[in-house]
Amino acid sequence: MTLPFAILAVLTIAGAAAALALRNLVHCVLALTISFVGLAGLYLQLGAQFIGFAQVLVYVGAVSILVVFAILLTRTADSPTQSLVSPFWITGAVIAAVVFGVLAWTIGSSPTAHPAIPDRPEVTVKQIGDALMSRFALPLEVIGLLLTAAMLGAVTIALRERQEPK
Amino acid sequence: MTPLAHYLLIAALLFAVGLAGALTRRNSILVLIGIELMLNAANLNFIAFWRYGPAPEALTGIMFVLFSIGIAAAEAAVGLALIISIYRHYKTTNLDQIDSMRG
Numbered sequence: 636m637t638l639p640f641a642i643l644a645v646l647t648i649a650g651a652a653a654a655l656a657l658r659n660l661v662h663c664v665l666a667l668t669i670s671f672v673g674l675a676g677l678y679l680q681l682g683a684q685f686i687g688f689a690q691v692l693v694y695v696g697a698v699s700i701l702v703v704f705a706i707l708l709t710r711t712a713d714s715p716t717q718s719l720v721s722p723f724w725i726t727g728a729v730i731a732a733v734v735f736g737v738l739a740w741t742i743g744s745s746p747t748a749h750p751a752i753p754d755r756p757e758v759t760v761k762q763i764g765d766a767l768m769s770r771f772a773l774p775l776e777v778i779g780l781l782l783t784a785a786m787l788g789a790v791t792i793a794l795r796e797r798q799e800p801k
Numbered sequence: 802m803t804p805l806a807h808y809l810l811i812a813a814l815l816f817a818v819g820l821a822g823a824l825t826r827r828n829s830i831l832v833l834i835g836i837e838l839m840l841n842a843a844n845l846n847f848i849a850f851w852r853y854g855p856a857p858e859a860l861t862g863i864m865f866v867l868f869s870i871g872i873a874a875a876e877a878a879v880g881l882a883l884i885i886s887i888y889r890h891y892k893t894t895n896l897d898q899i900d901s902m903r904g
Contacts, residue, residue: 683851686844781871
């Protein structure tokens with residue numbers, strides 16, 4: 636385990652934990668952004684530069700801002716003494732711990748998770764573009780359609796409802 | 802160079818944190834954030850297996866993550882629109898108080 640990996644891993648996990656544990660929602664989004672930046676760093680470490688920059692662009696740039704807008708639009712005057720977590724939080728925490736335990740045990744015992752380390756693959760953006768335009772052209776079109784439909788749907792759902800005449 | 806198992810463990814931990822958040826928090830926006838974190842953990846797994854897999858030239862892992870990021874963005878937009886729409890009805894984003902099916 637190298638030092639940059641350790642730093643990025645701590646950044647990612649601590650950011651995620653803080654995002655789901657803090658009381659102030661805006662602080663939660665800031666912690667979430669830190670976690671996304673850490674993930675982008677991990678992608679860069681793995682040699683996937685394009686994915687790392689897409690992560691920064693989409694998650695750090697767009698999704699975080701979207702969440703901030705949603706938080707500001709849904710401000711409520713909740714009393715600060717109100718509990719943050721649902722009454723059944725112990726069940727949820729136990730389920731999460733069990734899931735992590737099973738995953739960690741599987742990773743530790745499976746030979747698939749311990750391969751020899753191959754050479755660093757050279758992947759340029761040109762190669763990715765070529766693949767997107769040839770082999771993955773149909774999925775690219777489909778995801779364009781999906782994004783258009785999702786944006787139209789989001790606008791339609793969030794539009795203010797018309798007052799019905801009584 | 803870091804072995805594959807460390808990346809997988811980080812992804813598993815991130816998934817567990819996201820799952821715990823999605824199951825325990827009361828604010829619906831934070832539940833959505835937990836789901837986003839779980840999606841990101843899956844993406845990290847894809848990239849790690851692509852890097853340590855037998856044929857990285859085929860770019861399959863990278864492509865899967867690209868499309869997965871696109872779908873996650875669409876999901877976030879629709880999810881937040883739904884939360885805003887629900888907020889208009891109930892004047893709250895607390896999941897425990899959103900408990901009736903009447904329009």
